Amino acid sequence: MSQNKNSPPRTAPRFSATFDVNTISEIQRAAATGIYDIRGAGTKRKLPHFDDLLFLGASVSRYPLEGYRERCDTDVVLGTRFAKKPIRLKTPVTIAGMSFGALSAQAKEALGRGASAVGTSTTTGDGGMTPEERGHSSTLVYQYLPSRYGMNPDDLRRADAIEVVVGQGAKPGGGGMLLGQKISPRVAKMRNLPEGIDQRSACRHPDWTGPDDLEIKIEELREITNWEKPIYVKVGASRPYYDVSLAVKAGADVIVLDGMQGGTAATQEVFIEHVGLPILSAIRSAVQALQDLGLHRQVQLIVSGGIRSGADMAKALALGADAVAIGTAALIALGDQSPDLAAEYAKLGTVPGAYDDWQEGRDPAGITTQDPELAARLDPILGGRRIANYLSVMTMEAQAIARACGKSHLHNLEPEDLVSLTMEAAAMTKIPLAGTDWYPGKGGF
Amino acid sequence: MSATLEKQVIDLHTSTVRVLNSTLQSEDATGAWTILHPEGRHSLAVGLTAPLDVTIDGQAGYYAAGMNQRANVVIKGNAGPGVAENMMSGSVHVEGNASMAAGATAQGGLLVIDGDAGARCGISMKGVSIVVRGSVGHMSGFMAQSGNLVVCGDAGEALGDSLYEARLFVRGTVKSLGADCEEKKMTDEDLAILKDLLKEAGITDYPAESFRRYGSARRLYNFNVDNASAY
Amino acid sequence: MCGIVGLFLKNPRLQPQLGALTAQMLKTMTERGPDSAGFAVYGGAQHGQSKITVRGLEESQRKDFEAGVLAVSQKATFVFRDDHAIITCSDEAEPAVRAFVEGFGHGVVFVSSGDSIELYKGVGLPEDVAARFGLSEMTGTHAIGHTRMATESAVTTAGAHPFSTGPDQCLVHNGSLSNHNTLRRQLVRDGLSFETENDSEVAAGYLSWRLSKGERLDEALTASLSDLDGFYTFVVGTRDGFAVLRDPVACKPAVMAETEDYVAFASEYRAFAGLPGIEKATVFEPEPQRVYHWEHAA
Known part of the structure; x- marks a missing residue:
């Protein structure tokens, strides 16, 4: 040791919890560029989630069903309230709305193939309906969005259901921004935009605002489609009790409730991380709204935002949802975040599992891109098989749990089949804390 | 054309909007139709796909002739919000005033408004041509993507805010221009388009040369920090 | 909405x-x-007269209510419509009538007052x-x-x-x-x-x-x-x-x-x-x- 024996020990470098590495890099980035960070994907912070709930399996007081042998049905009918032709799904997990534009045509086709193989639906997005997507989706939900890019009455009539999008979990109250890199000639043509420019999406619909006008808009859509199609209304979770009540009063057949873990093609990071409710905290009040109106299970509730597994699906259903929708999870099933792409992610300055620059259109997996070479990497047939596999696994997982709880249909799961692991989850869901019959607020404070 | 000789009438005192729309949408519908006693009802003559001549004899509510394809609809009165919204083709002629969001997101066809149009006329328009004999309200042509908006009177605040490639023509005053909207030189091509539209709309008393042309300054086409305040 | x-x-x-x-x-x-x-x-x-609208008045309470108002404003007149009542009294008596209404209880709520307004909901x-x-x-x-x-x-x-x-x-x-x-x-x-x-x-x-x-x-x-x-x-x-x-x-x-x-x-x-x-x-x-x-x- 060459050091002076008498020098005192030095303080080890200490990092701030407040100014952590991500915060520091964001301040540095903001100062250097003068623009807020726009990225894809959903929130990355830790939030109360379905992991904070557990199921109570059957034993002596309740009797379980035999796995694979005894029936546990999974079918669901959506849109029974006013539509002449409700949607029938074989499994209560659907593919959420993601646009052609945000995703490549190959990715959209793969989602359609996979969903159709297991008897469920896919959803268009902010950019219209492609013939590939319609062709490969046995059941297709057509989104009706503020920007109305590609909105076409023929496609409206070709759809199996119509989803009026009011908001999205990643950014309730916000519009969108698809950066110029992804406005390829085909995307530009479908959206009537010049090529290569930033596409701004409105935050409000151009011709209605509020539930009283929404009611009139829903009636117009029904009149145009002969009252055949179920009308969904999609809201980002923020005031779910009121939003669900009002959407139902406005005449919705189905409510789609999207929590803040839901993904996006491109939004400000500040929006993704700081606006909205985690889906766990939103379901109960949405269900309460339906129950207060006497329409629970008559107006169906689809929840989304961070659904990853059959367990998440079973928990959402037990809390009162009729079905769930997946977006980010489906992209991962297609190949997003694959460790095989580590070298290519490194070129983009990231690693598998953290890739979120979906807005840039340079996705090495060929999913969130319009670059023909990158998009060609995704084989829609293989991709479709992966989606079908994943959806089947989710369904089997949910069935395994439901059978263990003694249910011959997933829809017979109920809140009393669950316990909360954390005080937060118990407070948000009114599911008692594990080992107790208590949740915060019960009995009053 | 002999089929049109027979006068086909739907009276909303004795019939319903549902019957009206399903009749006009049916594949058998042809010729000319008159809708009596509209009285401000909504969704009149929406989703039409055949080249019918439809006259709405009075006031229409929200979304009259919404998503029109090929039909020619005349409203002999005022129209409520979103008249001819998302029209694809055909024509809609409002003889009175139109409320807000007239021609919203419309992709084709011709919308003519003899009176004034309210706020956000031609919002997010995607290829339609709109001719307003009177004036238009604030935020008209907001995010207008393509097509033509002709205003013979005045335009309200923030004309053409965030617009893309739509052409805006105004004869009177413009209260203010929206973000990224600027006056452009009237080219020969512009003038030819304008003349055709005025002719199609039956407007002979305003010469095309008396209009000014507005369009996108294209400063917001790709994000630039120096324009941040305009977003 | x-x-x-x-x-x-x-x-x-x-x-x-x-x-x-x-x-x-x-x-x-x-x-x-x-x-x-x-x-x-x-x-x-009417010159010098005020109108007060109240709601939430059960039929069974009307008598007591009327008597109470008359105790502070002898010339007051009443129109009852469903659970609403319109009291007409002199401008001078208006504050006293209003105080009585607000103190009456039994779910009776003061709705409006003025020269000409009557308000129902x-x-x-x-x-x-x-x-x-x-x-x-x-x-x-x-x-x-x-x-x-x-x-x-x-x-x-x-x-x-x-x-x-x-x-x-x-x-x-x-x-x-x-x-x-x-x-x-x-x-x-x-x-x-x-x-x-x-x-x-x-x-x-x-x-x-x-x-x-x-x-x-x-x-x-x-x-x-x-x-x-x-x-x-x-x-x-x-x-x-x-x-x-x-x-x-x-x-x-x-x-x-x-x-x-x-x-x-x-x-x-x-x-x-x-x-x-x-x-x-x-x-x-x-x-x-x-x-x-x-x-x-x-």
């Missing part, structure tokens, strides 16, 4: 029909607001609410009505519009305010009290607060453009007329019709369909941020 109607009669010959015309307008706005309805009818002002379909109070038979100079689709506050009678927070004043609102909680706290600190969590009641209270400082109605409405955030179409009733104001964005619908005989206001044209001579009316939409005001000559 709602439907609004208003009718201001220029021609006195129409006054006997005011209630019938208003009832018909209110009914057409049912889809916009099926939860509850309310209306204010102005008329019958209730839960249910607009047509039923109007019938319950016999709106069709009412007469007067002008009326304002509202049908409500509750947004963030409960479906209650208290939450129904119009809101009256000052003499002969009332307000109806279509839209949704975004800073009303802060504003309510400020107004409460200034001595106002509110009955509901409703954003529209805050708007009504705000205007009354400004009027109480001596501002004219048009000044108070102009000030609200900078102090009230969110979306709104307001119709404000006063003793002699009414005013209309829309927020700068003006997303919520509003349409007006004027003839030699009347000025009518509504959320949608449909409400005008049954008005006499409507086919010849001038129909227009109020511009955003502009105060429109109609008044009868005093």
